[in-house]
Amino acid sequence: MIQFWDVIERAEKGKSLDVNEWDxxxxxxxxxxxxxxxxxxDPDNPxxxxxxxxxxxxxxxxxxxxxxxxFCIDTGKVLQFTRQEILEALENAPDRAVYGSxxxxxxxxxxxxxxPRDPIVNFSAVGTPVTEELFVPVCQxxxxxxxxxxxxGPLITKFRDIGVSSGSPVEVEAGIWxxxxxxxxxxxxxxxxxxxxxxxxxxxxxDATIAAARPELGALPGxxxxxxxxxELKVDYERLKKVAFLLHSPYVIGGLYGPLMGGFGGGPAAxxxxxxxxxxxxxxxxxxxxxxxxxxxxxxxCNTSREMLWLxxxxxxxxxxxxxxxxxxxAFMASGPCTEMILWELSAHSLTSTVSxxxxxxxxxxxxxxxxxxxxMEPRIHAEVGHVAARVGFDRKEACRIVKVLLxxxxxxxxxxxxGKSFTECYDPVTVRPRDEYLKLWDKGKKELTKLxxxxxxxxx
Amino acid sequence: MNExxxxxxxxxxxxxxxxxKQLIQKALDQGVSAMDILEKGLRSAMEEVGKKFExxxxxxxxxxxxxxxMKAGVEILQPHLESGSEGGKLGSILLGTVEGDIHDIGKNIxxxxxxxxxxxxxxxxxxxxxxxxxxxxxxxxxxxxxxxxLMTSTMVHMPRVIQFLKDRGLRxxxxxxxxxxxxxxxxxxxxxxxxxxxxxxEAIKIAKxxxx
Numbered sequence: 001m002i003q004f005w006d007v008i009e010r011a012e013k014g015k016s017l018d019v020n021e022w023d024x025x026x027x028x029x030x031x032x033x034x035x036x037x038x039x040x041x042d043p044d045n046p047x048x049x050x051x052x053x054x055x056x057x058x059x060x061x062x063x064x065x066x067x068x069x070x071f072c073i074d075t076g077k078v079l080q081f082t083r084q085e086i087l088e089a090l091e092n093a094p095d096r097a098v099y100g101s102x103x104x105x106x107x108x109x110x111x112x113x114x115x116p117r118d119p120i121v122n123f124s125a126v127g128t129p130v131t132e133e134l135f136v137p138v139c140q141x142x143x144x145x146x147x148x149x150x151x152x153g154p155l156i157t158k159f160r161d162i163g164v165s166s167g168s169p170v171e172v173e174a175g176i177w178x179x180x181x182x183x184x185x186x187x188x189x190x191x192x193x194x195x196x197x198x199x200x201x202x203x204x205x206x207d208a209t210i211a212a213a214r215p216e217l218g219a220l221p222g223x224x225x226x227x228x229x230x231x232e233l234k235v236d237y238e239r240l241k242k243v244a245f246l247l248h249s250p251y252v253i254g255g256l257y258g259p260l261m262g263g264f265g266g267g268p269a270a271x272x273x274x275x276x277x278x279x280x281x282x283x284x285x286x287x288x289x290x291x292x293x294x295x296x297x298x299x300x301x302c303n304t305s306r307e308m309l310w311l312x313x314x315x316x317x318x319x320x321x322x323x324x325x326x327x328x329x330x331a332f333m334a335s336g337p338c339t340e341m342i343l344w345e346l347s348a349h350s351l352t353s354t355v356s357x358x359x360x361x362x363x364x365x366x367x368x369x370x371x372x373x374x375x376x377m378e379p380r381i382h383a384e385v386g387h388v389a390a391r392v393g394f395d396r397k398e399a400c401r402i403v404k405v406l407l408x409x410x411x412x413x414x415x416x417x418x419x420g421k422s423f424t425e426c427y428d429p430v431t432v433r434p435r436d437e438y439l440k441l442w443d444k445g446k447k448e449l450t451k452l453x454x455x456x457x458x459x460x461x
Numbered sequence: 462m463n464e465x466x467x468x469x470x471x472x473x474x475x476x477x478x479x480x481x482k483q484l485i486q487k488a489l490d491q492g493v494s495a496m497d498i499l500e501k502g503l504r505s506a507m508e509e510v511g512k513k514f515e516x517x518x519x520x521x522x523x524x525x526x527x528x529x530x531m532k533a534g535v536e537i538l539q540p541h542l543e544s545g546s547e548g549g550k551l552g553s554i555l556l557g558t559v560e561g562d563i564h565d566i567g568k569n570i571x572x573x574x575x576x577x578x579x580x581x582x583x584x585x586x587x588x589x590x591x592x593x594x595x596x597x598x599x600x601x602x603x604x605x606x607x608x609x610x611l612m613t614s615t616m617v618h619m620p621r622v623i624q625f626l627k628d629r630g631l632r633x634x635x636x637x638x639x640x641x642x643x644x645x646x647x648x649x650x651x652x653x654x655x656x657x658x659x660x661x662x663e664a665i666k667i668a669k670x671x672x673x
Contacts, residue, residue, distance in 0.1 A: 023569075027522030073563055129613055129643075155613055163617035166561030171614070204561060204614045236563055263566055266520040298566075299515065299660065301642065369643050 001092060002085050004247060007285050008240065014069070014077035019234075022071045022078070023264050026232045030270040033064045039269035046309040046403050047352050049396035054113075054317035057269075061276020061318065062086060065233075070281050073236040079285070086280050093283045095324035097290035099150050099195035099252055100222040106149045106195055108290060110324045111357045113317050114395050119359045121147050121383040122197045122328060125154035126294075126364035128374040130423065132156055137429045139185030141376035143194055144432070147383035150224075152198040153182050154374060166204040175203030175212040183218025188432075197224045198254060206241040213249060221250030227286045228256035232264045232274055235285055243286050255282025255291045258330075261308060262298035268307040271295055275315045279325060292361055294330035300414050301367040302334035304345040306407055312349070313356040313396075320357025328361040329353035331382055334413075336366035336373045336420025338438045341410045343445035346378060348406040350385040355399040360386045366419045373419055375426035377438050384459060385449070391458040402452045465491065469502035469534075474510055476526030478533040485534050495541035499579075503531045503538075507577025514570075515662055521570065528573040550581045552604040552672035555597055555635075557585030559618040564611035567641055571607065574661040575668060591618050595625045598635050604672045607664065610641040619644075620652035636671045640664055 017025075037060040042048060062083065069080040081089075099106040108120045123142040130138050135156060142151045157164055159174040179199050186194045199219045200209045213219050227242050229235060246253045257278035261271040275295050282288045295311055296303050303312055312329055319327050331349045335341035342365065353360055362382035366373040389399070410417075423429070426438050446456050465488045472480045481503075488498050510527045513519045554575055558568045565587040576582050583601055585593065598606055606626075610616035619639050626632040638656040639649050640663075649657035656671060658664030 024522070024525060027520075027525065031522065127613065127643075157613055157617065163620070164614060165617035165621065166612070166614045202614070204612060230563055231566060234563075238563075260566060262514075262517045263521045266522050267517075270520075297517075298521070299517065369645065371645075 002081065002089055002284055004243065004287055007079060010079040011072040011075050011077055011240065014072070014079050016076050017071065017078050019071065019073065019076065026068065026264045027266060029067050030064060030265045030273060033060045033273055034269050036060070039273065041268040041307055041310055043306055045400055046306050046407065047313045047355065047396050047400035048310065049400065051321065054314060054321050057272055057314050058276055058318035058322040060273040062280065064273050065277035065280040068233055068277065070285055071234045073230065073234055081284060086284070089283050090280065090323050093323070093325055094289035095326070097252055097326045098222070099197060099224060100193065101220070102193070104193040104195060105222070108326050108359060110326055111320060111359055113320045113357045114355055115357065116390055116393055118390050119354050119386045120149045121359070121379065121386065122150045122152065122361040123148035123376065123379040124152040124198065124361060124363070125374045126330065127201065127368055128154040128364070129157045129371040130154045131372070132159065134372065134423060134429060135181050136185045136188065137427070137432050138374065138423055139182055140188045140432050141427055142379065143186045143189035143191055145376050145380055145383070147380065147387065150195040150197040151186070152196055153178065153185070153201050155201045164202060171203045171205060172208045172211050175200060175208035176217060178202040179212040179217045179219045193220060195223055197252070198226045199223045200225055206238050206245065209242060210245055213251065219251070222252065224252035224254050226254040226256040226292065227288070228258070229278055229281055231258060231260050233277060233281060240285065247287060252290065253286055253288045255279070255286045255288035256294070257282065257292070258294040258296060260298045261295055261311060268311045272311045272315045275311070276318050279319060279327070283325070290326040290328065292328045292330050294332055296332050300334055301332065302414065303332045304334060304349050305414050306411060309348060309352045309403060313352050316353060316356030316358045327358055329358035330361045331363035332368060333363055333365045333378070334367055334417035335410070336370060336418060337375045337378060337426045338421040338441060339418045340441065341413055341417060342378060342420060343381060343442065344406045344409040346381045347385045347445070347449060348403050350382045351389045351394065351399050352403055354386040354389040355394055355396050367417070370419045372422040375423050375434065375438070377426060377434050377442065381442055381445070384456065385454070387459050388454050388456055392453065392455055394453070398453065405452060465493065466497065466502040469498065470506040470509070473503055473506035473530050473534065474527055476523065476530045478530045481530050481534045482537055485537055489541060495538050498538060499535070499542070503534050504577060504579055507531055507574070511574045511577065511662060511665070515660065524573060528577060531577060551579040551669065553581040553583065553601070554605045554607055554668060555583045555585065555594070555601060555603040556607045557589035557594060558587040558609045559615050559622070560588055560591050561618065562610050562612055562615035563587050567611060568609040571609065571640065571658070571661045571664045574665055578665055580668060591621050591625060594622045595629060595631065598626065598631050599629070603635060605636040605638060605668060607638050607640070610644060613643045616641065616643050619654070623653050638664065638667055
């Protein structure tokens, strides 16, 4: 059984390779694996109901990881693992993740394809820049949502009017402030000990993260932290240092993987195989009991286009059918808050993910780059659709039919998606309540979805 | 002549380096000028490759393969290019991902495209220390400095580089463009960059406009 120490040792003693050679090798090897396992993207079936395809995708991902391994940027070494080591690690990986403690415990089981159980939903303002003044209201809006099992925050780019740059003392101060304010938001939401699945969104460096990781500041035992791989199949010592710290802490490690569709791997099938491989990376190098996938389109920075939904679905099914890992799908929307387009994007992604075996982690919006463009209405919509999808008992064929109708409503607009409205236009920042415009828009959306087979009364009981 | 350049264009896009080398030799033997081979056979191919990548008709591995093939072609073409023409280079660009940011896929795509259309690229790599950008500008005197960032926490280094360039009296000597996932045009303007590219195609357009 591979231990973390073995990983570190291999990062020091593995075969040397130039990073550019690694990037080229990823494309070449992935293409070979995709051809060997006959993996083909099918635009007519964005949610395929094909168990054999899912199983081949899993095998392809494992073979890809066994052939490639992991590249360590700091040492220029390749960390290689045998197939036996990989399978053993997956077999021994946790089949549940637990956040929080006492009455605030959130137990997250492995999910299966077409699982009738509600998905767990991590509400998150993924990487959206906000101001210091709005940080707490934004976080509170997420934490107070009834379907939020855990939450995490956006980020600030300026702290006391100084830019928060990685590696600076400001980063350490801002990182500590981040944790204090997240916990404060949970308190104002009426859930003071609510688990925070990723307590650090502002600081990148490990020293700043460690400085902030203290219960007296608000990072409670049973909170979590994400450790992100670098596309594709790369890690560095900053990441591995976080793992070394977290293994000795009471915090839950979340592996985070965002292969780029169209990037070093290639197209949808290749990127799906890479995403499977990244989960093996997360088990071995990050020691993660839960895994987050955010594959995105290299140009459109979303995962709601037809090929991205196919990729999300096939990868989810591959992992759900062949492992007992706890997996979450991160939702990345092209459009912004309070637009009709985002209703359909959120619905398509949530439905696809829920029937394909994922838990849900909504969401990045407006291509994850527009300051202040986020609100808790987006994860609310995503969570409600996911819960209803599970309770109605949609199977993949039914989900595919609905997703195709939804895609018709927005896919042509993806490259020019509207950025939507800002937090203060979507919410009253004083009462932290959504404004009528957004609530009415979602009511209208629910009526449309009801016509397609959703029954929202199932979540009102 | 057009036929062989068309074939050359096609083989660059396919990424067959051996075939491209043969075709270049054949074209030279037929009396086609080295500049025509470069412009109409190789660079035009890379422009098409760039367009195909923008619409994801092809993916990054195919684009990288075409770029490698073009490089192989340029190598054998180099001795035939007129001396003093600098190999038909459009200008020099210093390129890197800012301090703390190890994500370089975007920077690499921009590099491939800029090289493909004829710029000389000095790639400083990723997580380039702020002062290294400044020192390299001083040492190499490029026409342009292009900085990339994938993370909001690292793009903050861009204005610091620009400030250091000002402090050392270098700002007027080099054009500065910025890009990357979290970078927006308004922010680029606010920090005093000369230009902003939302993607590789825009970066090329801006570079061509600014370096004349």
